[in-house]
Every structure is written in structure tokens, then in C-alpha cells.
Amino acid sequence: MTDTAHQSHQPGHHPDLPPPPSTVGLVGWLRSNLFGSPANIALSLVAIYMIWLLVPPILNWAFASAVFGGSDRYACDMGRSASRLGEAIRVINLQDLEAPETEKAIRESGQFLDQLVEALDAGSEAVPAGLANHLEGVDLTALGDDLSAAFESGNIDAIKANTQILQPIIDWGAAYDGACWTFIGVWFKQIMYGRYPDDQVWRINLAFLLLIATAGPLFVEKFRFKAPLSVFLLIIYPVIAYYLFSGFDRAAVVAWPLRLMGSTALALAVLASLPFLQRLRERSDLLSILLLVLVPIWGLSAGATWTSGILTGAAGWATTVGVALAVVPPILLFFGGRMPGWRDVIHDRYLPIIIGVAILVFIGFALPIMNWDEVAGPTPPMAMAVTPAALCMAAMASWGYDPRESKAPGALTVVLLPVYLVIAYIVFVGPPDLLNFGAFDWNWNARPAFQAISVTLPFVETPLWGGLFLTLVIAGVGIVASLPIGIVLALGRRSDMVIVRILCIAFIEVWRGVPLISVLFMASVMFPLFLPEGMNFDKLVRVLIGVTLFSSAYMAEVVRGGLQAIPKGQYEAAQALGLTFWKSMSLIILPQALKMVIPGIVNTFIGLFKDTTLVLIVGLFDLLGMVQLAATNPNWLGFSTEGYVFAAFGFWIFCFCMSRYSQHIERKLHTGH
Amino acid sequence: MAELDIAVDQSKMQVSDEVAIEMRDVHKWFGDFHVLKAINLKVHRGERIVICGPSGSGKSTLIRCINRLEEHQRGEIFVDGVELTSDLKNIEQIRREVGMCFQHFNLFPHLTVLDNLTLAPLWVRKIPKAEAEEAAMVYLERVKIPEQAAKYPGQLSGGQQQRVAIARSLCMNPRIMLFDEPTSALDPEMIAEVLDVMVGLAESGMTMICVTHEMGFARKVANRVIFMDVGEIIEENEPEEFFHNPQNDRTKLFLSQILSH
Numbered sequence: 054m055t056d057t058a059h060q061s062h063q064p065g066h067h068p069d070l071p072p073p074p075s076t077v078g079l080v081g082w083l084r085s086n087l088f089g090s091p092a093n094i095a096l097s098l099v100a101i102y103m104i105w106l107l108v109p110p111i112l113n114w115a116f117a118s119a120v121f122g123g124s125d126r127y128a129c130d131m132g133r134s135a136s137r138l139g140e141a142i143r144v145i146n147l148q149d150l151e152a153p154e155t156e157k158a159i160r161e162s163g164q165f166l167d168q169l170v171e172a173l174d175a176g177s178e179a180v181p182a183g184l185a186n187h188l189e190g191v192d193l194t195a196l197g198d199d200l201s202a203a204f205e206s207g208n209i210d211a212i213k214a215n216t217q218i219l220q221p222i223i224d225w226g227a228a229y230d231g232a233c234w235t236f237i238g239v240w241f242k243q244i245m246y247g248r249y250p251d252d253q254v255w256r257i258n259l260a261f262l263l264l265i266a267t268a269g270p271l272f273v274e275k276f277r278f279k280a281p282l283s284v285f286l287l288i289i290y291p292v293i294a295y296y297l298f299s300g301f302d303r304a305a306v307v308a309w310p311l312r313l314m315g316s317t318a319l320a321l322a323v324l325a326s327l328p329f330l331q332r333l334r335e336r337s338d339l340l341s342i343l344l345l346v347l348v349p350i351w352g353l354s355a356g357a358t359w360t361s362g363i364l365t366g367a368a369g370w371a372t373t374v375g376v377a378l379a380v381v382p383p384i385l386l387f388f389g390g391r392m393p394g395w396r397d398v399i400h401d402r403y404l405p406i407i408i409g410v411a412i413l414v415f416i417g418f419a420l421p422i423m424n425w426d427e428v429a430g431p432t433p434p435m436a437m438a439v440t441p442a443a444l445c446m447a448a449m450a451s452w453g454y455d456p457r458e459s460k461a462p463g464a465l466t467v468v469l470l471p472v473y474l475v476i477a478y479i480v481f482v483g484p485p486d487l488l489n490f491g492a493f494d495w496n497w498n499a500r501p502a503f504q505a506i507s508v509t510l511p512f513v514e515t516p517l518w519g520g521l522f523l524t525l526v527i528a529g530v531g532i533v534a535s536l537p538i539g540i541v542l543a544l545g546r547r548s549d550m551v552i553v554r555i556l557c558i559a560f561i562e563v564w565r566g567v568p569l570i571s572v573l574f575m576a577s578v579m580f581p582l583f584l585p586e587g588m589n590f591d592k593l594v595r596v597l598i599g600v601t602l603f604s605s606a607y608m609a610e611v612v613r614g615g616l617q618a619i620p621k622g623q624y625e626a627a628q629a630l631g632l633t634f635w636k637s638m639s640l641i642i643l644p645q646a647l648k649m650v651i652p653g654i655v656n657t658f659i660g661l662f663k664d665t666t667l668v669l670i671v672g673l674f675d676l677l678g679m680v681q682l683a684a685t686n687p688n689w690l691g692f693s694t695e696g697y698v699f700a701a702f703g704f705w706i707f708c709f710c711m712s713r714y715s716q717h718i719e720r721k722l723h724t725g726h
Numbered sequence: 727m728a729e730l731d732i733a734v735d736q737s738k739m740q741v742s743d744e745v746a747i748e749m750r751d752v753h754k755w756f757g758d759f760h761v762l763k764a765i766n767l768k769v770h771r772g773e774r775i776v777i778c779g780p781s782g783s784g785k786s787t788l789i790r791c792i793n794r795l796e797e798h799q800r801g802e803i804f805v806d807g808v809e810l811t812s813d814l815k816n817i818e819q820i821r822r823e824v825g826m827c828f829q830h831f832n833l834f835p836h837l838t839v840l841d842n843l844t845l846a847p848l849w850v851r852k853i854p855k856a857e858a859e860e861a862a863m864v865y866l867e868r869v870k871i872p873e874q875a876a877k878y879p880g881q882l883s884g885g886q887q888q889r890v891a892i893a894r895s896l897c898m899n900p901r902i903m904l905f906d907e908p909t910s911a912l913d914p915e916m917i918a919e920v921l922d923v924m925v926g927l928a929e930s931g932m933t934m935i936c937v938t939h940e941m942g943f944a945r946k947v948a949n950r951v952i953f954m955d956v957g958e959i960i961e962e963n964e965p966e967e968f969f970h971n972p973q974n975d976r977t978k979l980f981l982s983q984i985l986s987h
Contacts, residue, residue: 620830620832622828622830622832623832623834625795625828625832626826626828626832626833626834627834628793628794628795628821629793629795629821629824629825629826629828629895630821630845630846630850630894630895630898631818631821631822631846631850631898632845632846632849632850633814633818636849636850640845640849641834641845644836645834645835645836648836722836724835724836724878724880
């Protein structure tokens with residue numbers, strides 16, 4: 054026998070029915086999420102009780118009872134004064150109105166009422182909302198007069214009546230617990246900008262506005278010029294921001310374009326020399342080995358001479374260029390795995406080239422922060438020594454330059470290098486009549502040519518940088534630089550080339566195994582001891598390098614985790630299609646690997662952001678440092694809670710934004726596999 | 727073993743005298759393990775060769791040596807007359823000419839089907855984007871899934887993925903195609919659609935080397951079947967002879983096992 058009630062549909066023709074009402078909507082949500090099982094109910098109730106216990110007092114402290122306005126701490130002290138007044142009134146001996154307690158009570162009440170009147174005059178913001186309720190219908194001035202009159206006349210009833218009027222205010226004071234945001238308001242500028250000069254703060258604001266204006270379009274899905282904008286943000290914007298933040302002394306105005314020119318010429322020379330090296334290798338292995346050995350030796354010895362203090366100033370800088378010239382091509386070749394030809398340089402090997410150029414630009418950035426006034430001085434034989442070296446590079450460049458494969462950078466190098474050399478000669482060595490080095494005045498500022506072009510932003514030394522601004526500078530530089538360095542280290546650690554692998558492992562393990570505090574300490578205290586006298590690397594730069602390398606070691610391990618999760622088949626498929634190593638990395642492997650480890654990367658970023666607070670121990674005052682400084686100010690003792698809460702909130706906002714953005718990116722990149 | 731249910735026009739498949747691949751006394755070791763032993767093989771242009779053998783016999787390694795996914799340690803390999811050496815330039819040149827399909831497709835999951843197809847033409851051949859996309863669509867038509875161009879590989883079935891993988895290789899205009907067990911990871915329903923595409927490819931005159939256990943495909947399409955065991959080429963013959971009159975005992979055993987199902 055069949056039950057026809059359950060057979061109303063042919064097999065395969067059952068319609069879709071709506072779900073039971075108790076499983077959908079608000080009721081369904083509450084049932085499944087809060088009150089699903091006895092344990093769930095118990096936990097929900099406990100959680101609700103905890104919220105009720107914690108949240109209202111916090112909200113009361115932060116908002117309802119808080120003082121927002123005002124320019125001094127009196128408004129914030131209203132609660133304390135009121136309870137002190139209550140204390141004074143409580144101990145009055147009504148039998149003996151001549152006693153010192155009574156006098157104290159009179160004094161306290163007078164002071165308190167004066168303060169109250171003053172605060173009310175300053176505006177409603179300066180008075181906590183809770184207190185304002187008790188002041189309705191009370192004439193404070195009259196009350197003060199009545200009270201002192203009552204004391205003087207010894208009228209006990211009048212005293213009682215008047216203190217009765219004060220009682221609610223006193224009770225309020227005893228129970229008062231509200232934040233004093235006045236403290237933050239007064240110190241706000243310092244917390245944001247540190248000791249940056251007031252009239253120059255616009256430079257920081259302008260730089261950050263510029264950042265927002267240029268980075269903003271990158272977040273617009275359909276914006277078409279993302280690539281050039283990214284290049285601008287990564288290469289040109291840092292120059293502008295640096296100029297705005299630090300300003301320039303006159304010497305730097307001249308030295309800077311030169312350095313940029315030098316860096317550019319340098320990068321182009323490196324590019325141009327690669328095909329030359331390739332050709333050399335084709336001709337003779339011995340020659341190329343010689344070149345690969347000799348060039349670094351020359352670079353290292355030049356670098357050693359520089360650091361040992363014989364070479365400083367312009368010559369030191371020129372030597373650095375030489376070191377970079379000597380060191381970068383072998384690095385590029387090493388990472389490239391073989392000597393690249395022109396086409397490879399332009400098309401295939403762009404990643405190591407970008408890294409190389411980044412290193413050069415970084416050198417260009419880092420150097421001007423050296424204190425040039427102290428450095429300029431001794432004779433510049435190395436400037437002359439570097440000139441032939443640079444000429445040599447130019448020759449290499451022109452040799453490597455093949456008109457049949459006409460490529461602009463090659464031609465540009467050939468044109469740029471001599472121009473650069475001539476200008477460098479005049480600037481470093483002086484006009485021809487000053488070939489007598491001994492008589493040459495190395496003080497940039499004294500030279501009339503520099504006096505004429507002294508339309509500059511005032512120089513703001515980095516010790517004046519501070520607050521949130523400094524936090525953002527350190528975190529920003531660290532984040533932007535640590536990711537590419539981390540990627541290179543991760544690739545190096547997985548490389549087949551033993552030396553590269555060992556170097557990368559050593560680097561990662563050393564930096565990861567050392568506490569950041571000791572890194573910062575080494576950078577700020579130990580490192581200068583190794584520098585020659587008179588040479589001074591800016592402390593902030595040292596800290597930036599320390600923080601960057603530290604977090605890039607972490608980043609490397611995160612990225613390596615991603616690389617290891619990519620199936621071998623992906624590498625093979627890329628290889629089988631004829632993609633070169635760098636192309637398969639940048640187009641196939643890294644996009645997948647990085648996507649996979651976005652949580653880890655952002656984790657490292659957030660860690661880095663918060664670790665910036667450690668710079669406090671080397672005497673740099675970031676957001677937290679400035680708050681701490683303000684809280685220990687003798688005039689503002691007692692408000693450290695407000696300061697720390699504010700600093701915590703500041704950090705939280707930035708970290709939370711990073712976290713949300715990373716989740717957004719993860720969702721966007723999810724391709725459903 | 728299901729018979730291949732596809733009409734195959736052998737007359738279209740012309741074999742020329744030109745040598746496409748030549749292996750001379752090729753040896754390879756994985757550590758101490760001798761995977762390839764004295765491999766000698768000559769493949770002419772237009773030939774379709776099927777390599778079969780038990781697992782671990784070195785057949786995958788053999789074809790992976792041809793585009794240098796594995797490095798041989800002795801002997802010589804010539805592809806289109808170019809010797810495979812450790813010179814990256816030669817390797818890259820050869821990889822451009824030799825397409826390869828894998829057992830697990832190895833599509834790039836973060837790119838759409840169309841981007842998978844155009845990636846190598848854009849970045850290796852440096853073809854303009856519009857042109858590469860046009861060519862990619864032609865090959866997608868050829869493997870009969872042009873409507874999937876905008877999807878991601880993860881949204882396709884296994885058979886579709888393998889066809890995309892074939893199209894991806896074809897986009898580089900290879901002169902030689904290597905197939906490394908292209909149907910082994912597929913459901914029986916999907917094997918036919920992939921073999922169909924491979925037959926079409928054979929008919930177009932492509933030089934093909936297939937590692938496969940699809941004996942129906944071997945019988946109808948291949949002009950030579952190679953049996954490998956323990957790193958050696960044991961037997962090599964035309965399909966009819968190979969299946970009906972195997973010479974070596976090892977081959978007989980293998981065929982009896984594989985054909986009895």
C-alpha cells in the first residue's frame with residue numbers, strides 16, 4: 054500500500070520549496086548563532102553580561118563624562134577639585150568655626166567656584182556633560198558669596214543650606230571618572246609632527262596630501278594609467294617627499310640633481326655594459342672571469358678606502374658610485390644566471406634591472422642625508438681616480454652599444470656620461486683654474502654659484518621629526534622596501550646557485566635571530582663607532598635600514614612559504630612555454646605565491662608598523678614616544694591613560710585599515726579554484 | 727580498452743625525411759638511479775610516436791629531456807638540428823618550438839583561459855596583444871571551447887582544462903608537440919574529447935610524441951609505438967605489428983596486462 058499524500062510528485066519533478074520559517078530571518082539567525090544549544094545559550098548570556106559590565110563604563114569615560122575642549126587642565130581637574138572640596142567640607146567642625154579645617158574649606162570652595170565659573174565662561178565643551186546637569190539653576194557667584202558670608206557670620210544654618218546646594222556637585226566629583234581629551238588637544242601637534250617647526254608643518258601635510266591624491270586613483274578599478282602612476286609613486290614621489298620633509302641646504306641643492314644624474318648615468322652605464330660583458334664572455338671565459346673577479350676587488354678596495362676615512366666628501370661619494378658600478382653588474386649577472394644580452398636587458402631581465410636601479414636610487418637617496426658640511430674637506434684624489442673608471446664605463450657602454458639594435462638607453466648613456474663627467478668635474482674639482490686642490494675651498498655654501506641658487510626650503514634635521522609623521526615615514530619606507538627585498542631573498546634561498554642560497558640563508562637567519570631592539574641599538578650606537586671621524590650617517594637613515602632589513606628577513610620567509618606551496622607543474626608549464634626564469638617568476642609563480650600569503654605579508658606589515666614604536670629606545674620620538682613625552686610633562690602629569698588610549702587608537706586605525714584592505718584584495722584576487 | 731571512436735584520416739599525415747628530433751646514446755641518472763639507458767631515437771617531421779611502458783620505465787623522463795625539463799647527462803639530443811646544451815639561449819629557442827601537455831594540465835589558475843593562452847605569445851614571442859588574442863580565439867575554436875575564454879581554469883572540467891592546455895601550447899606555433907599522459911587524470915567521459923583534439927592535431931601534420939596508455943589512439947594515429955622498460959627502449963614498431971606480433975617477452979606481458987581489461 055502506498056501513501057498517496059507523499060507521492061504528489063512524479064520522480065524528478067519535486068518543486069523547490071521555501072525553507073522552514075524558523076531557519077531564516079532574524080529568528081533563524083538568533084537560533085543558529087546565539088541560542089542554538091544549552092552551551093551556546095550559556096556562552097551568549099555570559100558574553101552579554103560582560104558587554105553590559107564593560108562597555109557602558111568605557112563609553113562613559115571616553116565620551117559622556119569626558120572633557121573635550123579647553124586649553125589647560127583645569128576643566129579636567131573639576132572632578133578632583135570637587136571631591137577635594139567635599140573632603141574639606143566633611144571635616145568642618147561646626148562647633149569651632151575658627152579651626153584651620155574651616156579656613157581650608159572656605160579656601161577650597163572659593164577656588165572651586167572660581168574655577169567652575171571660569172570653565173563655564175570658556176564654553177560648554179570645557180565642562181563635563183555630567184557636571185552641567187547639576188549646575189542648572191545654581192548661581193555660582195552668589196553661592197560663593199553666600200558661603201563665605203555664612204562662615205564669617207558663623208551662621209550654621211546658612212552654612213548647612215549652602216553646602217547642601219553644593220552637595221550634588223561634590224557627589225558628582227567623588228564619582229567622576231572621565232577622560233581628559235584636552236590633554237590630546239593641547240599636545241596634538243607634537244603627537245602628529247614631533248618637534249617639526251610650526252611654520253613648516255605644511256610641508257608634511259602637502260606631502261601626505263600629494264600621496265593621497267596620487268595613490269588614490271590606484272584604488273579605482275578602471276583607472277588606466279596605473280603602471281606609470283606606480284612608477285611615479287615608487288621613484289619620483291619619494292624624492293619629492295624627501296625634499297618636502299627635510300628641505301635642503303644649499304649644498305644639497307647642487308649635489309642632489311648631480312646625484313640623480315649620477316644615479317641615472319650609472320644605471321644606464323650598467324645596462325650598457327652588460328652586452329659588453331656578454332661579448333667578452335663569448336670571446337673568452339678567462340677574460341670574463343678576470344673581469345668578474347677584478348671589478349668587485351676594485352670596488353671593495355675603493356669602498357674600504359672610503360670607509361677608512363681617507364676619502365670623504367665628494368670623493369667619497371664618487372667612490373661610492375664606483376663601488377655601486379663594481380658591485381651591481383656582477384649581482385645582476387649572478388641573479389640573471391647568465392650574461393644577458395641587450396634584448397634580455399630590455400625585455401627579459403627587467404626584474405633584476407629594476408632591483409639594480411632601485412639599489413642605485415636608494416644610494417642616491419641615502420647619501421644626501423650624510424652631513425656634508427662636516428664631511429667636505431680633504432683632497433680628492435679619488436675623484437680623479439674615479440674619472441678614468443667612469444670613462445672606462447663610458448667606453449664599455451659605447452662598445453656595448455650596437456647601432457643595429459638601436460636602443461635609446463645605450464645612446465643616452467654615451468651622451469649622458471661625458472656630460473655628467475664634465476659637470477661632476479667642475480663641481481667636484483672646480484673650474485679649470487682651481488686645479489690646485491690644496492687651494493680649493495670645499496665648503497659648498499661659500500661658493501658664489503651656490504649662493505645664487507639658495508631658494509630652498511629650510512633644512513629640518515631628522516631629530517626634529519617625530520610623532521605620527523615619523524611613525525608613518527618609518528613604517529612606509531619599511532613596508533615599501535621590505536617586500537621586494539624579501540621576495541629577492543626568498544627566491545635566493547630557493548636558488549640552485551649555492552653561494553646565493555647560502556648568502557640568503559645567512560642573511561635571513563641572522564636578521565631574524567636578532568631582536569629588533571638590538572638591531573636599532575647597533576644602528577644608532579655601535580655603527581657610528583666604525584665610521585671615520587667627521588662622517589655622520591643620519592640616525593634616521595640607519596634606523597630605516599635596520600627596520601627594513603629586519604622585516605625583509607621575515608618577509609622572505611613568508612614569501613618562501615608561498616613559493617613552496619606552488620606545485621612543481623606550474624614551474625614546468627612556464628618553462629615549457631619558453632618563459633625565462635624572471636618572467637616565469639614575475640608572471641606565473643609570484644602572483645600566485647604572493648596571493649596565497651597575503652595574510653602573512655599583511656601580518657608582517659602590521660608587525661612592522663607596531664614595531665616602529667621601538668625607535669623610542671634610540672631617541673627617536675614616534676607617535677607613542679611623543680605621547681609618553683607629553684604625559685611626563687610636569688604640567689600634565691596624571692593623563693597618561695588618555696595618551697596611551699589615543700596612541701593605541703591611532704595604531705589600531707592604521708593596522709585595521711591594512712587588515713581590511715588585505716581582505717578586500719584577497720576577495721578580489723580569488724579566482725575560484 | 728575502449729576502441730577510439732573517431733574517424734582518423736591517415737592519408738593526411740605525411741611523414742617527411744627531415745629529422746625533427748634525434749637522440750644519440752642518451753643517459754640520465756636521478757642520483758644513483760639510472761633512469762635512461764642508451765636511448766637512441768630519431769623522429770621525423772610529421773611522425774606521431776606513442777611511448778608506452780610500465781610506470782617508472784622512464785618514458786616521461788625521456789620526453790621531458792626533449793625540452794630540457796630534465797637534463798640528460800650523457801649523449802646528445804638535437805631538436806630541429808639545434809643541440810640541447812646547458813646554454814640557456816638554445817634551451818629557450820627549443821622550448822619555443824616544442825609544445826608540451828602535462829598529465830595535470832598545469833594551467834595557470836590565476837589567469838583566465840584567454841590570458842593563459844596569450845601569456846607566452848605576448849611575453850616570449852612579443853606578439854601584439856590584439857593579434858595574440860585573435861590567434862588564441864582561433865585555437866580555442868579548434869579545441870571547441872571558445873565560449874570559456876573569460877573563465878578561470880578552476881571553473882572548467884578536467885577535459886576542458888586539458889583542451890585549454892593543448893590550445894595554450896599551440897598558441898606558440900610549435901613544430902613539435904609532447905604529450906605526457908594527457909588523459910591519465912581524466913574521467914572516461916572526458917578522455918574522448920581530448921583524444922579528439924589530439925587526432926585533429928595529428929591530421930594537421932604535427933610532429934607528436936605521446937606518452938599514453940590509450941592503445942586505441944596508438945593503433946589509429948601513431949605510425950610508431952615504442953615500448954620502454956627499466957630505462958631502455960625494449961621494442962619499437964608500427965602499431966599493427968606492435969600489437970599483433972610483439973617480439974619481446976616483456977612487451978607481450980605488458981600488452982596482455984593492458985589489453986585484458
